[in-house]
Amino acid sequence: MGSEIWVVAEHRGGQLRRPTLEALGAARQLATAAGAAVAAVVLGKNAGGLAAELGTHGAARVLWVDEENLDVYSSGGYTHALTELARAHKPLAIVFAASSQARDFAPRLAARLDTGLLPDCIELGWDAASGRVSAKRFINSGKALATVQVKTSPALVTTRPKAFAPAGADGAGAETVKCDLKVDAAQCYGKVKEYEQPAATKVELTEADVVVSGGRGMKGPAEFAVLEELAQVLGAAIGASRAAVDAGWREHAAQVGQTGKVVTPKLYIACGISGAIQHLVGMTNSKIIVAINKDADAPLMKLADYAVVGDLFQLVPALTQEFKRVLEK
Numbered sequence: 001m002g003s004e005i006w007v008v009a010e011h012r013g014g015q016l017r018r019p020t021l022e023a024l025g026a027a028r029q030l031a032t033a034a035g036a037a038v039a040a041v042v043l044g045k046n047a048g049g050l051a052a053e054l055g056t057h058g059a060a061r062v063l064w065v066d067e068e069n070l071d072v073y074s075s076g077g078y079t080h081a082l083t084e085l086a087r088a089h090k091p092l093a094i095v096f097a098a099s100s101q102a103r104d105f106a107p108r109l110a111a112r113l114d115t116g117l118l119p120d121c122i123e124l125g126w127d128a129a130s131g132r133v134s135a136k137r138f139i140n141s142g143k144a145l146a147t148v149q150v151k152t153s154p155a156l157v158t159t160r161p162k163a164f165a166p167a168g169a170d171g172a173g174a175e176t177v178k179c180d181l182k183v184d185a186a187q188c189y190g191k192v193k194e195y196e197q198p199a200a201t202k203v204e205l206t207e208a209d210v211v212v213s214g215g216r217g218m219k220g221p222a223e224f225a226v227l228e229e230l231a232q233v234l235g236a237a238i239g240a241s242r243a244a245v246d247a248g249w250r251e252h253a254a255q256v257g258q259t260g261k262v263v264t265p266k267l268y269i270a271c272g273i274s275g276a277i278q279h280l281v282g283m284t285n286s287k288i289i290v291a292i293n294k295d296a297d298a299p300l301m302k303l304a305d306y307a308v309v310g311d312l313f314q315l316v317p318a319l320t321q322e323f324k325r326v327l328e329k
């Protein structure tokens, strides 16, 4: 059995993505508990420059595959390359940030390696008695917290956004190992054609400290303007319930919940959202929850730290003005 904990680095435009640093933070904790070393894996074309940064953030070794056909992400290419690398080097565990990308390839990788996957973990430890990764994750739509282990090796783990602190820049630098691995174009099915660039002012939903979400109570797409004003004052990202997305008022990328994104901001402001269990799954771990609803008995009003009963079209503009006044002081 190997003695390395791997982190698969996610990068775009030559930059490491923040969730990778969180996965690296989680892997460092796990490696300390298991008495193992941390290694990072970089797949891509001309992406070797990321090795130094990964070393600074605590990877002792960086395995780098430089391959034309991995210039952008593909389900098939990543699964194939990681399968080959894991079979050759036999890491103890492989950790990924629970991004859309990892949600796509991690289950495929688990199937190829005939091993188990622990998704969306919020704590990672090492069970010395069994010699296994021991992780905590929410189950039953967030109603219970389970401690789970994988009996096979390597254990595959994805880390929930914001559950782990990003790895600090206190690493000693990494040994870079260029891996000789070929990936055919035919293996690269599910290739990303294009990334939509969020507007420079737009805050990424899963990384935002403040999220302002709207539901069916918003009444229509134009009415989201009141939330946009509030979001601008707070530097917040805009989320939506599935009802608002299904109605075509917001894009699917904004959906929070079971079939949307999981967010864990410091502040979640839900406007005109009833609080169906499928929505709660996506936001219940927010630090402070504010719900604005005409119906005092809506489920989200019971869960909220602050439940404000009233018409959102009166309350939200008033809140925006008040935040403006306070923040401009």
Ligand SMILES: Cc1cc2nc3c(=O)[nH]c(=O)nc-3n(C[C@H](O)[C@H](O)[C@H](O)COP(=O)(O)OP(=O)(O)OC[C@H]3O[C@@H](n4cnc5c(N)ncnc54)[C@H](O)[C@@H]3O)c2cc1C
Binding pocket: 214, 215, 216, 217, 218, 240, 241, 242, 243, 244, 255, 256, 257, 258, 259, 260, 261, 271, 272, 273, 274, 275, 276, 277, 278, 279, 282, 292, 293, 294, 295, 298, 310, 311, 312, 313
């Ligand atoms: C398999 C499955 C997966 C799903 N996945 C998701 C998911 O990922 N995310 C998700 O959100 N849902 C999901 N759903 C749908 C979910 O069950 C609910 O239907 C949905 O969340 C309801 O959205 P809502 O709260 O916006 O609408 P409603 O339940 O219709 O609530 C609207 C609320 O707005 C309030 N309101 C109306 N007007 C005003 C006003 N002027 N001021 C203040 N309040 C007002 C009302 O009192 C009401 O509480 C899923 C369902 C299934 C079956």
